[in-house]
Amino acid sequence: MKKRIVKKVPEINVPVPTNKEDKHEDLLRNTESGLGETLTTNQGTAINDNQNTLKAGPRGPALLEDFIFREKITHFDHERIPERVVHARGAGAHGYFEVYEPMTEHTKASFLQNPKKRTPVFVRFSTVAGSRGSTDLARDVRGFAVKFYTDEGVFDLVGNNMPVFFIQDAVKFPDLIHAVKPEPHNEIPQAASAHDTFWDFISLMPESAHMIMWLMSDRAIPRSFRMMEGFGVHTFRFVNADGVSSFVKFHWKPMLGMHSLVWDEAQKISGKDPDYHRRDLYEAIANGEYPEYELGVQIVAEKDEHVFPFDLLDATKLIPENMVPVQRIGRLVLDRNPDNFFAETEQVAFHPGHVVPGIDFTNDPLLQGRLFSYTDTQLLRLGGPNFHEIPINRSIAPVHNNQRDGHMRQTINKSRAAYEPNSLGGGCPFQAGADMAGFVSYMEKISATKVRERSEKFFDHFSQARLFYESQTDIEKDHIVSAFRFELGKVEVPEIRERMVTILNQVHPQLAERVAEGLGLSSAITLLKPLNRSVPADGKPADFQPREIKKMLKPSPELSIVRSGLEHGSVRTRKVAVLAADGCDDTDMDLLLRTLTAAGAQAKIVAPRLGYLQTEEGKSVKIHFSLLTASSVLFDAVYVPGGDQSVALLTKDPCAREFVFEAYKHAKAIAASGSAVQLFQAAGVLNGSNTPDDAVVVTEKGSSEEVMSRFIAAIEKHRNWEREKTLRVDLQPVSAPTRKSA
Numbered sequence: 001m002k003k004r005i006v007k008k009v010p011e012i013n014v015p016v017p018t019n020k021e022d023k024h025e026d027l028l029r030n031t032e033s034g035l036g037e038t039l040t041t042n043q044g045t046a047i048n049d050n051q052n053t054l055k056a057g058p059r060g061p062a063l064l065e066d067f068i069f070r071e072k073i074t075h076f077d078h079e080r081i082p083e084r085v086v087h088a089r090g091a092g093a094h095g096y097f098e099v100y101e102p103m104t105e106h107t108k109a110s111f112l113q114n115p116k117k118r119t120p121v122f123v124r125f126s127t128v129a130g131s132r133g134s135t136d137l138a139r140d141v142r143g144f145a146v147k148f149y150t151d152e153g154v155f156d157l158v159g160n161n162m163p164v165f166f167i168q169d170a171v172k173f174p175d176l177i178h179a180v181k182p183e184p185h186n187e188i189p190q191a192a193s194a195h196d197t198f199w200d201f202i203s204l205m206p207e208s209a210h211m212i213m214w215l216m217s218d219r220a221i222p223r224s225f226r227m228m229e230g231f232g233v234h235t236f237r238f239v240n241a242d243g244v245s246s247f248v249k250f251h252w253k254p255m256l257g258m259h260s261l262v263w264d265e266a267q268k269i270s271g272k273d274p275d276y277h278r279r280d281l282y283e284a285i286a287n288g289e290y291p292e293y294e295l296g297v298q299i300v301a302e303k304d305e306h307v308f309p310f311d312l313l314d315a316t317k318l319i320p321e322n323m324v325p326v327q328r329i330g331r332l333v334l335d336r337n338p339d340n341f342f343a344e345t346e347q348v349a350f351h352p353g354h355v356v357p358g359i360d361f362t363n364d365p366l367l368q369g370r371l372f373s374y375t376d377t378q379l380l381r382l383g384g385p386n387f388h389e390i391p392i393n394r395s396i397a398p399v400h401n402n403q404r405d406g407h408m409r410q411t412i413n414k415s416r417a418a419y420e421p422n423s424l425g426g427g428c429p430f431q432a433g434a435d436m437a438g439f440v441s442y443m444e445k446i447s448a449t450k451v452r453e454r455s456e457k458f459f460d461h462f463s464q465a466r467l468f469y470e471s472q473t474d475i476e477k478d479h480i481v482s483a484f485r486f487e488l489g490k491v492e493v494p495e496i497r498e499r500m501v502t503i504l505n506q507v508h509p510q511l512a513e514r515v516a517e518g519l520g521l522s523s524a525i526t527l528l529k530p531l532n533r534s535v536p537a538d539g540k541p542a543d544f545q546p547r548e549i550k551k552m553l554k555p556s557p558e559l560s561i562v563r564s565g566l567e568h569g570s571v572r573t574r575k576v577a578v579l580a581a582d583g584c585d586d587t588d589m590d591l592l593l594r595t596l597t598a599a600g601a602q603a604k605i606v607a608p609r610l611g612y613l614q615t616e617e618g619k620s621v622k623i624h625f626s627l628l629t630a631s632s633v634l635f636d637a638v639y640v641p642g643g644d645q646s647v648a649l650l651t652k653d654p655c656a657r658e659f660v661f662e663a664y665k666h667a668k669a670i671a672a673s674g675s676a677v678q679l680f681q682a683a684g685v686l687n688g689s690n691t692p693d694d695a696v697v698v699t700e701k702g703s704s705e706e707v708m709s710r711f712i713a714a715i716e717k718h719r720n721w722e723r724e725k726t727l728r729v730d731l732q733p734v735s736a737p738t739r740k741s742a
């Protein structure tokens with residue numbers, strides 16, 4: 001009889017890795033693949049029949065005795081845990097962080113000292129409002145949470161892809177989230193802010209005006225997690241070894257540039273591939289195209305705390321980069337996909353309160369509330385107080401304390417003394433002096449009266465919202481206007497729309513007028529004053545109304561995607577659809593595939609059906625997607641090679657014509673060579689043989705090096721935004737209709 005194979009070295013619970021700084025090795029202690037192994041119960045008993053329950057006869061009832069069935073079903077019945085109350089939808093990746101130069105002058109954090117040191121990280125990107133299974137493409141803030149497994153403990157930088165927030169005080173967070181989540185009576189809409197309760201709340205909370213501008217901008221529909229900025233949002237503190245502190249704002253700058261989608265495109269991707277961002281991240285890492293970001297810091301000396309026309313403790317304000325430049329101090333590389341989504345991406349528990357010596361908090365009232373909220377919610381979500389022992393959350397710095405027991409405790413603490421001070425345990429574990437990396441809270445001097453109030457500067461709700469608007473290019477302003485028209489257009493209660501327009505009027509009268517016009521509202525609405533209804537019961541409403549600090553803020557190019565200098569990237573990793581059918585031109589196809597591959601782009605063949613297509617010269621080319629399974633919204637650019645038979649087939653197909661037209665409509669680079677120019681004409685992209693703009697590359701002669709370099713240059717620019725202006729009637733100023741004479 002064949003003997004059951006019993007592994008000599010158990011994969012689970014092997015001793016702590018020798019290289020303590022290798023998180024991957026640490027995770028391997030709990031990793032198993034089942035490859036080559038016998039199927040067993042959770043008790044290790046080998047299972048002989050996984051196809052039938054134990055029954056009283058082949059047609060009889062199931063027997064309670066069937067421990068194999070009971071265990072399997074019971075485990076299955078308990079597989080789900082609560083999703084995160086916010087940021088439920090996310091995707092994660094492993095990687096590492098390296099600092100460029102020692103940051104000793106500002107902070108003693110050990111992971112920011114040695115350029116030779118690689119600190120392991122786990123990053124989770126997310127949307128905020130949608131459920132776990134919702135679309136990646138919602139107009140929403142993206143979470144950008146980074147867990148650094150440093151040798152002095154875990155540091156979590158739990159940020160977003162926007163540098164400000166909706167509210168100033170954490171006590172309003174449940175209100176904000178209740179307003180944005182699906183409405184409670186019918187649980188509609190999923191993953192969308194375009195509904196009454198959200199705008200009802202926002203229209204009564206002028207402090208959210210700045211964040212709303214970011215949310216209505218293209219930042220809320222990133223092309224990829226790999227192509228967006230990240231921000232720590234709050235002002236934190238750096239503290240150096242001498243105990244000297246400075247204020248710090250954290251930034252992440254994407255090395256692939258910053259790019260966004262078009263709203264119409266985002267909505268369509270939600271149907272075609274709701275996992276678009278998750279897939280993009282996963283595939284890039286699997287293909288060895290590791291996403292990279294630089295860590296930036298804005299440092300403000302403690303003595304300069306009050307020199308700004310805004311309060312550094314107010315999370316609805318940013319420090320413009322033209323006031324305090326961002327210094328790039330290190331890089332983050334994401335180079336490994338998780339092995340198991342649940343074990344890693346779902347169970348990871350971030351917390352802004354996970355800090356290491358050298359990093360400390362400020363009194364930002366939003367941050368202070370967050371310091372309570374995360375552990376509290378994780379106690380429920382992860383089922384008890386021992387979630388720090390879950391492998392993805394486990395520190396690589398050793399953990400020793402007198403905390404004991406609780407649900408699912410893994411650690412077997414040997415000492416008899418679970419208290420401190422003790423003599424029975426030799427006084428261990430003992431406290432660490434500051435010179436031994438013991439955490440010492442920054443000694444901030446505070447002399448105050450206990451009050452429920454905010455400082456005066458917090459009430460300037462519009463200056464930075466205006467700064468943001470004024471820093472945008474015209475096309476970005478158009479997108480903001482359209483976004484407001486869309487969102488408020490979905491609002492059913494007219495008073496809410498009107499209240500919002502009055503708020504927008506405080507941001508910028510031109511913005512308010514254009515939004516009012518799109519909503520069919522009279523511009524007289526803009527004359528009304530918005531009201532802050534977020535007033536304590538005994539507060540005087542007048543004391544709580546917005547007031548501007550009259551200090552001009554100069555438009556800051558970094559606030560605009562187009563002006564930031566981060567817009568123009570490379571074609572690396574960009575997905576190009578090669579739309580073709582049987583009989584396509586060999587020379588065009590060869591040159592195209594060679595050039596795109598050499599540039600690091602991904603060329604994907606899209607054809608009327610799957611399988612292989614035959615070129616004019618009879619070569620077989622693998623088809624990646626059919627017109628049924630793909631759509632131009634899933635690509636950055638489209639190229640149609642020539643070949644009479646191929647082009648004739650495509651021109652007949654409305655899906656192919658739509659493919660080309662949609663790419664054109666979304667301002668993408670599109671190119672056609674040889675007879676493919678006819679498809680462009682049939683799709684309505686070309687009027688005769690006139691090319692509308694630089695990003696429409698056509699050549700009746702067939703492809704050439706020169707054509708390819710024009711196409712690549714157009715992809716590098718990401719989109720030709722100017723084209724949109726000519727296409728969108730809704731963005732043209734309304735002119736009075738001319739009366740027909742009787």
Ligand code: HEM
Binds near residue numbers: 159171
């Ligand atoms: C600047 C403002 C904020 C930022 C940047 C932010 C960022 C984030 C991010 C990135 C996550 C997802 C973490 C993950 O991927 O697991 C998250 C989750 C969460 N946030 Fe915030 N948040 C902010 C404000 C707040 C506030 C004010 C509260 C409450 C007072 C709060 C409560 C939560 C909760 C409860 C979760 C779910 C955590 C979990 O279940 O693991 N957040 N937040």
